[in-house]
Amino acid sequence: MTYLKNTWYVAAWGDEVSREPLGRKLLDQDIVLYRREDGDVVAIGNRCPHRFAPLSMGKLQGDTIECPYHGLRFNGHGACVLNPNGDGDIPPKAKVPAYRVEERHDLVWFWGGDPEQADPALIPDLSYVTDPKTRTVTGHIHVDAAYELYIDNLIDLSHAQFVHNDQLGVDNYEDAQLEVKQADEQVDVIITIPNANMPPAIRGITGEDNKRGNFVLAAHWQIPSIVTNHIQFLDADTNEALHESFGSHLLTPETETTAHYFYGLTRKHRLDDKDVDNAVRAWHLKGFTEQDKPVIEAAARMMGDETDPLAMGPAIIQTDGANVRARRILKKRIKLELEQESQA
Ligand code: FES
Numbered sequence: 021m022t023y024l025k026n027t028w029y030v031a032a033w034g035d036e037v038s039r040e041p042l043g044r045k046l047l048d049q050d051i052v053l054y055r056r057e058d059g060d061v062v063a064i065g066n067r068c069p070h071r072f073a074p075l076s077m078g079k080l081q082g083d084t085i086e087c088p089y090h091g092l093r094f095n096g097h098g099a100c101v102l103n104p105n106g107d108g109d110i111p112p113k114a115k116v117p118a119y120r121v122e123e124r125h126d127l128v129w130f131w132g133g134d135p136e137q138a139d140p141a142l143i144p145d146l147s148y149v150t151d152p153k154t155r156t157v158t159g160h161i162h163v164d165a166a167y168e169l170y171i172d173n174l175i176d177l178s179h180a181q182f183v184h185n186d187q188l189g190v191d192n193y194e195d196a197q198l199e200v201k202q203a204d205e206q207v208d209v210i211i212t213i214p215n216a217n218m219p220p221a222i223r224g225i226t227g228e229d230n231k232r233g234n235f236v237l238a239a240h241w242q243i244p245s246i247v248t249n250h251i252q253f254l255d256a257d258t259n260e261a262l263h264e265s266f267g268s269h270l271l272t273p274e275t276e277t278t279a280h281y282f283y284g285l286t287r288k289h290r291l292d293d294k295d296v297d298n299a300v301r302a303w304h305l306k307g308f309t310e311q312d313k314p315v316i317e318a319a320a321r322m323m324g325d326e327t328d329p330l331a332m333g334p335a336i337i338q339t340d341g342a343n344v345r346a347r348r349i350l351k352k353r354i355k356l357e358l359e360q361e362s363q364a
């Protein structure tokens with residue numbers, strides 16, 4: 021399986037893109053992102069067509085970017101608008117691709133395929149990120165594993181009990197109940213652990229003592245690699261949420277075997293409390309960089325060149341129900357796109 025092209029992927033969190041050019045490889049394409057003087061985001065090819073220096077090493081001149089090597093300047097449409105050398109001639113090959121980008125919910129979304137087909141109405145709704153009643157702490161890491169392996173990980177939150185045991189483990193995991201739902205091209209999986217202890221990562225965020233309650237981990241997947249989750253810890257008697265957070269887990273293939281992982285945790289309580297921000301950052305560093313990443317990357321190495329566990333005849337267990345469905349949906353869409361491409 022490779023990746024779907026005609027769909028929206030995250031290129032960056034909005035605060036990563038500034039007047040300093042940002043070079044990033046997305047879907048095997050070298051791209052440079054920057055903001056125009058009016059704040060709008062530009063995404064064009066990063067490889068200078070002259071001697072192939074990365075434009076991201078260059079400087080912005082107004083709304084154009086100047087190559088660091090011989091000073092050709094390109095505008096936001098990828099056209100060369102200045103050659104400061106020799107006769108100043110601009111040859112027809114002096115251009116780079118331009119990509120469709122849209123900034124929404126503090127994220128820069130990028131259309132991976134034919135710009136003509138880009139429809140902003142298809143951008144996933146992550147409006148909770150910018151809801152004034154919430155606060156979101158974000159991050160981005162690069163991972164040496166296919167993006168699909170991360171989808172598997174994020175849909176199936178049963179891994180939390182093992183990979184994140186010191187952070188999210190409970191002492192009655194055997195009581196966990198699993199529910200998987202599929203509607204159209206979206207998959208939901210809900211794990212409920214009644215009368216659980218409040219896990220340490222959640223205690224760090226809530227500041228609560230070790231109360232017992234109902235721990236509910238709900239994950240939602242949609243095309244192509246957008247996983248959002250809703251984590252709640254509910255008081256066992258009143259069902260009041262002692263903790264509630266919304267997680268954004270957004271994967272963009274860098275190549276077939278490497279990916280960008282953009283994450284965020286959105287909360288509705290203690291919005292201005294910097295200590296909570298720091299507790300979330302500590303959880304992100306521990307959970308995503310020190311716990312998930314090593315095990316997923318190691319599994320990827322064990323799989324060699326294969327990126328699809330289902331092609332390797334795996335043992336399937338009940339908690340795979342959601343990720344098997346997601347893979348099937350994605351595979352079908354990719355196959356359809358490849359068929360349409362070959363007919364065009
Ligand atoms: S490599 Fe860019 S101007 Fe020469």
Ligand SMILES: [Fe+2]
Nearest residue numbers: 179183307312
């Ligand atoms: Fe994890």
